[in-house]
Amino acid sequence: MAPPHRICSEDIECSGLTIPKAVQYLCSQDEKYQAIGAYYIQHTCFQDESAKQQVYQLGGISKLVDLLRSPNQNVQQAAAGALRNLVFRSAPNKLETRRQGGIREAVSLLRTTRSTEIQKQLTGLLWNLSSTDELKEELISDALPVLADRVIIPFSGWGDGNSNLSRELVDPEVFFNATGCLRNLSSADAGRQTMRNYAGLIDALMAYVQNCVAASRCDDKSVENCMCVLHNLSYRLDAEVPTRYRQLEYNARNTYTEKSSTGCFSNKSDKMMKRHDPAEEASARPEGCSAHLCSSWKSSSN
Known part of the structure; x- marks a missing residue:
C-alpha cells in the first residue's frame, strides 16, 4: 500500500467537505480547490465504499479524467490518486473511467x-484497471509500450545503455505497480502474443529476476510479479506459437542428446532421465493478481 499523503492546506477546512462539494471543487477555476476536491475523494473512497458510487453518480469520474491534463502537478497527482481508489474493486467505475478516456489520459501523462x-x-491506477477482462485489450494496446519502455526495461538493468532512461529515474514502487499490471494483462488470451513479441520485455523481466537471485533478494516483492508474467506468457505456447515451440523442443532434444552421448552417465541413467515424470500443466486459467489500493493521507503521527 502506497504511503498516504496529507492534502489540506492550513487555510482550508477539510472536515466540512462532502462528496457533492468535492465534486463541485473539481470544476473550480482555482487549482487549489481542484486538488482539494480530488484529494478528498481519494481519501474518502479509501475509507468508504459507498463514496465510489456517489462520485460515479455525480459525474465525478469524467471531471477527474479531465484534471489529468492539468498543467499543475499537484492537481495531476490528486486526480490520479482519486481515480486509483475509485476504480479499486469497482467494475462500474473502471468501465466508466475507460469510457471517459481515462486509460488514454493516464498513459499520456x-x-x-x-x-x-x-x-x-x-x-x-493502471494496475487496478488491469484486473477487469473488458479493459485488458485496450491496456495492452495503449499501456504496454509505456510500461515496458519507461518503467520495466530501464529499471530491470537489462541492456544498460540501450534505454533512454536511467534506472535511477524509476522508483521501485513504480516498477512494482507496473509488473502487477503486466501480471494481470499476461493472463489475457488475446494479449499474450503481443507481450511475447514486445522487444526487450521478456529479456528485462528475466534480467530483473536473475539480478535479484544473484543478490540474494528472492523475496523482493516484484520478483513474484515478474515470475508470474513469465509463467503466463509460457501458457499454451505450444498451441499459440507452434512453429517456435517445435523449434525450441527440437533444440532442447539435440542439446540433451549431445550431452548424454559425451557425458559420464550410463545408458541406464539416460533411460531414467527420459522416464522422468512430466511437470504438472499450468492451470486452465493463467494466474492473475489482485488489484492494488493506496491510502491518500499521511497519518497524523507522521
Missing part, C-alpha cells in the same frame, strides 16, 4: 511526467 509520486498513482 505517464509517458511525459517526471514526478515519481504521479508515476506511482498512475501505475497504481
Whole structure:
C-alpha cells in the first residue's frame, strides 16, 4: 500500500467537505480547490465504499479524467490518486473511467511526467484497471509500450545503455505497480502474443529476476510479479506459437542428446532421465493478481 499523503492546506477546512462539494471543487477555476476536491475523494473512497458510487453518480469520474491534463502537478497527482481508489474493486467505475478516456489520459501523462509520486498513482491506477477482462485489450494496446519502455526495461538493468532512461529515474514502487499490471494483462488470451513479441520485455523481466537471485533478494516483492508474467506468457505456447515451440523442443532434444552421448552417465541413467515424470500443466486459467489500493493521507503521527 502506497504511503498516504496529507492534502489540506492550513487555510482550508477539510472536515466540512462532502462528496457533492468535492465534486463541485473539481470544476473550480482555482487549482487549489481542484486538488482539494480530488484529494478528498481519494481519501474518502479509501475509507468508504459507498463514496465510489456517489462520485460515479455525480459525474465525478469524467471531471477527474479531465484534471489529468492539468498543467499543475499537484492537481495531476490528486486526480490520479482519486481515480486509483475509485476504480479499486469497482467494475462500474473502471468501465466508466475507460469510457471517459481515462486509460488514454493516464498513459499520456505517464509517458511525459517526471514526478515519481504521479508515476506511482498512475501505475497504481493502471494496475487496478488491469484486473477487469473488458479493459485488458485496450491496456495492452495503449499501456504496454509505456510500461515496458519507461518503467520495466530501464529499471530491470537489462541492456544498460540501450534505454533512454536511467534506472535511477524509476522508483521501485513504480516498477512494482507496473509488473502487477503486466501480471494481470499476461493472463489475457488475446494479449499474450503481443507481450511475447514486445522487444526487450521478456529479456528485462528475466534480467530483473536473475539480478535479484544473484543478490540474494528472492523475496523482493516484484520478483513474484515478474515470475508470474513469465509463467503466463509460457501458457499454451505450444498451441499459440507452434512453429517456435517445435523449434525450441527440437533444440532442447539435440542439446540433451549431445550431452548424454559425451557425458559420464550410463545408458541406464539416460533411460531414467527420459522416464522422468512430466511437470504438472499450468492451470486452465493463467494466474492473475489482485488489484492494488493506496491510502491518500499521511497519518497524523507522521
